[in-house]
Amino acid sequence: METVRPERSSVGGFLRAVSRIVRYRRGGKERGAGVVTDEVSVGKPKFAEGFNGASLSSSHPGFPDEDEKKKKQPPLQEQRQQNREVMETLLAELFAGIAAIKASYAQLQVAQSPYDPDTIQSADQVVVAELKQLSQLKHSYFKQIDAGTVAGCGHSDRDSQLLAELQEQKNLVKTFQITVKKLEAELLHKDAEVLLKKQALDAEQASSALRRPLQVLSGLRPSSLNPSHFLAALQEARRSVRSFAGQIVRRMELAGWDLDAAAAAAVSFQGEVQWGKREHRAFAFESYVCATIFSGFKDGDFGLGGGDRRAFFDEFVSLRSASLGQALKEPEFARFCRAKYLIMVHPAMDESFSGGGNARAVVSSGEGFPETEFYQGFAEMARRVWLLHRLFFSFGPKEEASIFQARRGCRFSEVFMESVVEPEEDAGGAAVGFTVAPGFRLRKTIYHCKVYLAAPAERRRSGV
Template sequence: METARPAPSNFGSLAKTVTKILRLRRAATGSGGGGGVGVASDKYKPIMEKLKLSGNLTEYSTMLSEPHKDEDGKQQQEHSQKLSSKDKEAMESLLANLFASISAIKAAYAQLQVAQSPYDPDSIQSADKSVVSELKHLSVLKQCYLKNQLQSHAPPASQSALEAQIQEHRSLLRTYQITTKKLEAEIQLKDSEILSLQAELLSSEKQNRALDARLHPGRSLAALDDLHLSGLNPTHFLTALRYAVKSIRSFVQLMVREMESAGWDLDAAAGSIQPDVLRRKPRHRIFAFESFVCQKMFSDFHRRDFNLSSSADRSAWDQRRFFKEFTDLQFVSLKQAFDGKGQKSALGKFLRAKYLALVHPKMEASFFGDLDQRALVSSGRGFPESAFFAGFAEMARRVWLLHCLFFSFGPEEEGSIFQARRGTRFSEVYMESIAEDDDDDDDTAGVRPPAVGFTVVPGFRVGKTLIQCKVYLSSRVGGRS
């Protein structure tokens, strides 16, 4: 005969649970009013709410077997806080790993881009493996999130939130380093392109100057291109002097045309400059105007600062600084001279000072009908856009360059400037006649030896080289020994 098996141990607990539920219902019904339908008291509300939400009887027994500390809701609140804290830690870990993987993918992609040019197959393969690995890691994180396995066990290749943040920062730093290297390479490429374009520009400018020299002989300083201080000699100074003298003659011709247009008496104007010298020789009056312009332009040429208060610091310059200024300003334009800074500003101030000294207000008013051009120059706001001022500015620029080259010679080749006095006996060593001395058709013609009537262009001495001054000879002036 079979022995009766004992009932399962959980059957009794189930019966107790049902009994407690019935008691709770009766207690709820009894506490109600006369309507017969009761409402559970406040202390049982948390338990009832959990019962409504749960469909598992084992949970009932668990909740109902707990002590009645949940009467004030403290234990349940602690339990929910524990659960939320675990959820929060799991979510922080998930997000940290997610961002770490994304940063690693970005770094690998940056490496992949840099490895394309120049082509680096090893770096490309390494970046590709890194991208695939991180994509797999992201897939694992996704599956763990969907299956709600974040708290039960850690997903493969996962890290704590702090470790993942550290890894994310490392990946970001790596991305920045790769981007920096890429930008540095691009900068080097741009620098090389700039150097190449600058070389092409210099070559084009040199060709343009050569063409300009062929089209307009004497108007370009192309002969002084590629000049170095170590190879500087008096021949270069003589070349620059010839350029300056040609620009002076061009400006004088322009000035004479303005005089004729304004109705000037050219003989009277030339006679006021050099009286009793150019009588009955109208074709030689141009030399008097050239002499006047040269006297104004070469005044204080022997001083390093050109006797300009704005250029007082030039008194302490050495030959290297003067030569550097010569090379820097050799191709400067008129606008750059007036609007520039430093050396260009010094040239602009020189142009203003010489224009105000050379062009008298009455002369300018007769030429242009007003003094607007003079006011614009003296104010320093700009420069007049007229052919007359452009001719003057080119002349002044070449005199300034000649002055820079003059002081570019060392102390052993220290130079000087000189001119012949009126009435001085002509000397072929120091002087050069600018025009032949025509007979005056008087009784004294040919009796007196020719003497210096006036100096047109001053002479220079550079080291042991002597450059003759250009003089106008006249037999009407008594000679001096």
């Protein structure tokens, strides 16, 4: 009789023994598989003692301890968690490197214009260093994959991931800051372009304004005169007066004059004035030039000689088309220029402006006129005023035309006046500080006089 003994060193042997017992119980005696007697059912093998009535225990001395297996290798869930942390750390470091490259590239672009070689070099070095670090990260990861050692490292992996995410956020903030600076630079560039376009437009409008009087005053006839012709000539005269007043201010500054004292003296005939801004002092010099050059304007002969309406018009046409040198050869105009220059330009001014030259002596002698920039500017202004005077009396008798100015302290009126500075909200109740340029009445048309409004404190003192 054959006794079946299980192989205790093999689980497979144990399973084969169990299979034989099951087949025996199902089919009884089997032939060709070995001799089996009833003693098998009576005298059971020792390995089956624990099989009937209860499952085999893992603590059986013939089987390995399952707890020991669990201690030797980590659970599958824990292994997956470690692998996931490793991948998250890898991705965090990867995105941190990409963010650093992006920030450095943005810095590289900004440094191109305006060109900054030091910033370009440092940004380029950072880009190269970050690319090398990413390459090392890739090789390190693949080396762990090939060796089968990609595993978590506990809290150190989580710390590395947080550090990498923090570095990524820092690089993103740096990129945003560089982008903001770039946008600000572009905004400044756009503002400069807008300013240049505005200046070009203003220059075009000024050029158009200069051409407009030429067009309006071309081909005039006495019978076709109207108020628009006088307005065109008046604008030319006022622009030339302001230009010459600007020359006086610039030469005073170069000569070291006290502009505050000079401005106060220029309008002293109209009383003491308080300036809203220091740059408003220029209006005092413009007022002084206008008061001098327009003195005697209401007389038909300008105090120098008379003529009729037709003669005034013919002289206006001839002098307007002539050059300045040709106009100075006309006796009446030359006498007008000489008289006004000697009154307007004080000897002390003349000496400081010309550097002690003899320009004033040449003018006062009547032998000629200096060809200096200052005197040429004065002569051109005088010609514009002379032409305005000739055109003014070409319209008819004195009853149809007059010149006027505003008295100091009188209430501002929009019908007769125009402020040379932006008026305040209560400009209707403002008081006149002084007249900058006179106004005119031609038939039923009023041409505003230019005024400088008194400062608010000055108005309160005067009770306005």
